[in-house]
Amino acid sequence: ADPSSLHQGDxxxxxxxxxxxxxxxxxxxxxxxxxxxHTLSGRSPRVGVAIGESVLDMQALxxxxxxxxxxxxxxxAEATLNAFMAQPRAQWLAVRAALTQLLARDGADPALRESxxxxxxxxxxxxxxxxxxxxxxxxxxxxxxxxxxxxxVGVMFRGKDNALQPNWLHLPVGYHxxxxxxxxxxxxxxxxxxxxxxxxxxASKGTEHAPCRLLDFELExxxxxxxxxxxxxxxxxxxxxxxxxFGFVLCNDWSARDVQKFEYVPLGPFGAKNFATSISPWVVMxxxxxxxxxxxxxxxxxEPVPLPYLRDPNYSSYDVQLEVAITPxxxxxxxxxxxxxxxxxxxxxxxxxxxxxxxxxxMRPADLLASGTISGADASAYGSxxxxxxxxxxxxxxxxxxxxxxxxxxxxxxxxxxxxxHSSGYTLGFGExxxxxxxxxxxxxxxxxxxGSSGVLSPPPRPPLPFSPPRPRSERTxxxxxxxxxxxxxxxxxxxxxxxxSSEALRLRGGGRPPRRKRPEVSERQSEKAGLARCCSTRAxxxxxxxxxxxxxxxxxxxxxxxxxxxxVSWVWQPKKARTVAGEALSPPSPPWK
Numbered sequence: 001a002d003p004s005s006l007h008q009g010d011x012x013x014x015x016x017x018x019x020x021x022x023x024x025x026x027x028x029x030x031x032x033x034x035x036x037x038h039t040l041s042g043r044s045p046r047v048g049v050a051i052g053e054s055v056l057d058m059q060a061l062x063x064x065x066x067x068x069x070x071x072x073x074x075x076x077a078e079a080t081l082n083a084f085m086a087q088p089r090a091q092w093l094a095v096r097a098a099l100t101q102l103l104a105r106d107g108a109d110p111a112l113r114e115s116x117x118x119x120x121x122x123x124x125x126x127x128x129x130x131x132x133x134x135x136x137x138x139x140x141x142x143x144x145x146x147x148x149x150x151x152x153v154g155v156m157f158r159g160k161d162n163a164l165q166p167n168w169l170h171l172p173v174g175y176h177x178x179x180x181x182x183x184x185x186x187x188x189x190x191x192x193x194x195x196x197x198x199x200x201x202x203a204s205k206g207t208e209h210a211p212c213r214l215l216d217f218e219l220e221x222x223x224x225x226x227x228x229x230x231x232x233x234x235x236x237x238x239x240x241x242x243x244x245x246f247g248f249v250l251c252n253d254w255s256a257r258d259v260q261k262f263e264y265v266p267l268g269p270f271g272a273k274n275f276a277t278s279i280s281p282w283v284v285m286x287x288x289x290x291x292x293x294x295x296x297x298x299x300x301x302x303e304p305v306p307l308p309y310l311r312d313p314n315y316s317s318y319d320v321q322l323e324v325a326i327t328p329x330x331x332x333x334x335x336x337x338x339x340x341x342x343x344x345x346x347x348x349x350x351x352x353x354x355x356x357x358x359x360x361x362x363m364r365p366a367d368l369l370a371s372g373t374i375s376g377a378d379a380s381a382y383g384s385x386x387x388x389x390x391x392x393x394x395x396x397x398x399x400x401x402x403x404x405x406x407x408x409x410x411x412x413x414x415x416x417x418x419x420x421x422h423s424s425g426y427t428l429g430f431g432e433x434x435x436x437x438x439x440x441x442x443x444x445x446x447x448x449x450x451x452g453s454s455g456v457l458s459p460p461p462r463p464p465l466p467f468s469p470p471r472p473r474s475e476r477t478x479x480x481x482x483x484x485x486x487x488x489x490x491x492x493x494x495x496x497x498x499x500x501x502s503s504e505a506l507r508l509r510g511g512g513r514p515p516r517r518k519r520p521e522v523s524e525r526q527s528e529k530a531g532l533a534r535c536c537s538t539r540a541x542x543x544x545x546x547x548x549x550x551x552x553x554x555x556x557x558x559x560x561x562x563x564x565x566x567x568x569v570s571w572v573w574q575p576k577k578a579r580t581v582a583g584e585a586l587s588p589p590s591p592p593w594k
Contacts, residue, residue: 013424015105017113018123021052025419025429028103029291031096032282032430033081033247036129043124045079045132050282050431051103053126060122066102066111070095081135081283085226086365089243092226096287131281133184134249135224135366140182140277141356142220142253142370143174145347147298149375152387169304172347172355174372177253178274182368184281185433191215191410191440192275194259207262211440214257214392215408219324219383219416221342222251222370223349224283225363233360238312241350244363247283248349250322250416250433251370254278257386257407277370280416280433288428292420294319297344297376309358310351317343320418320430322374324383328399329411335399338388340374340381342418410439 016028026032028051036048036055048055058067058076067073072091075083084092101107112118144150147164150173154163167173183189192215195207226246230236236244253273260272296317305311320342325334347355349369357363373383382388388396389406397404408414415434421427 013426014100016051016103017105018052018054018103020054021103023427024052025427025431026050026052026282027426027428028100029422029426030284030288030428031099031103032284032288033084034134034282035080035132036124036281037132038124038129040128041124047076047078047081047084048124048129049099050126051123054123055126055129056099056103057122057124061102064118064121066109066118066122067095067098070098080133080366081224082366085135085224085246086228088227092246092285093287096285131184131186133182133279134281134283137179137182137366137368138364139367140177140179140370141174141368142177142273142277142372143172143347143352144168144372145172145352146344146372146374146383147346148344148377148381149373149383149387152375152382156386156391169346170306171310172352174352174356174369175268175273177277177370179368181274182277182279183435185278185431185435187276187278187435188438189254189276189278189435190438190442192256192259192271193440194256194271195262196258197262203262212256212259213407214386215437216255216257216385217324217408217414217416218253218255218373219322219338219340219375220251220253220370220373221248221320221322221418222279222368223248223286224365225353225367225369226365229362229364230357232362234362235309235360236354236357236363238309238350238354241312241353242286244353245286245349246365247285248289248318248430249283250280250418250430252278252414252416252433252435253370253373254435255384255386276435278433278435279368280418280431282431284428284430289318289320289420291422292319292428293317294343296346296348297341298346301346306351310355312348312350314350315348317345317348318420319343320420322383322416322418325415325417326399326405326408327413327415328401328403328409331400333400334413334415335397337385337396337405338380338382340376340383342371342374344374344376344381345371408437410437412437 014028015022018028021027030050032050034048034050034055035045037043037045043057043059047058049058050056061067062073062076067076070091072084072087072095075087078084084095098109101109102112105113107113112122147168150168151163154165165173192212193209194212196210196213197203197205197207199205224246225244227244230240254276255269256272256275260269263270263272293316296315301311301315322340322342323336324338325336327334349371352369352371353363356369375381375383375387379388385396385405385407388394392406395404395406399405405412413434413436415432417432418430419427420429
């Protein structure tokens, strides 16, 4: 085989010298990218490539000079795939070709194959690594592009004659999700809470705030956008789409059906979809899927014909066999509840990308676009429990413990897998996309500490002090401040050591800790003359039976003394009397802390 053609997605049979690669879901024809860490060897999160039962450390390859001939090699010093995704497609293919030549049994580069020391430095057992999100996801969009799924849901809620909305056959319907809640496979998912309709038949009777009772999975695939971003206001065209699709992942867009029912009109799903979206950790490059390109289940888009900007001369999808399995809490094995295929897509990935940008939206590297639930025509190929139980009228199962499901229970683990079978004999996979359902208001366990750290969490930040922040130096020294309002002054306390020039007064003015020693008593006359207010002014009476005059600007206080009733006396902003201009009273200036 000509090594220069190995990056073209050919159907030739290649073998690898890496143990366990041939016959696994990660053969040399796959080479998916991900981000991993390895505690035993002290490897912090970095880019890796799955090959058999091992992970190829791209940072180690860079350090050993094995990919120096790749123009973008420096991007693998980063801890995510963002920089690599931002490269032009030609650079993706060059790196893929270089890796194939390193890992193929007959590859042109024998450096790694012939050096045991290099293999020890660059290959890590896949069973020992922790996987992370492959990229810092900028934006996440979920589509609704399987005609079979859209028809099933439409029949449930609107009847067979009005199953598809009028716009569905004209454009890829989608909504913007939350990138912040996209999580890597293995992350637990807490059952969400939301507003649930009290009367299923009458929404006017209001709602209750309660944990979701109809928690569902959605079998989807997603793809990462790559390449340099298009300019804002410059839509992508169909012939550019192939160069902007970096690779694919499995995706579970968890859904709270009962929350969704009440909230989705008129703007679509919100809280019902924003609490978690799980993706598989390995990104299978679009180049690796070329041998599995196939016709969609629709075959063509003829009734109606899409508008010119959406017409794809290579209208097709990929033959990816998909399955979903559920393991109940305490169960010893997973039970497959549905099998589907990525070919059940009416609107394809290039069409989704082009339509997303048709208004001039800029599509950036590491943006994630999900397909929407992938359902086939047969009931065994439905991509959600909503369809499998047909809105609660059927039981799904039994599972390994004999139980059945209509919707997910606490403790259930949902796992998704995708596989491509090639006629030449090799298998290409995506890894697992899994998550366990935790009870509502149960926080998932904290992530492990970074490699090399002591594991001791930093103390939480100290709460703010209950008195004013430090004042400018001019105020601390008793000098007039240019920033203070005109016509206002700060009057220091008289008596004791509270004179303006004393160190105690300076410390109090600067917002320091109040003195611990007991301050001398201050008479009511002295308090009023010095401009101090008593916090007890609304509940204590003076010795002559009259209520003391209340403070005229009670603001955050710095305890500085005790009055005759043993209550704190505070500094108070004392503005001068209001002035009049042309017979109209002006409001006194505000204190500097407003």
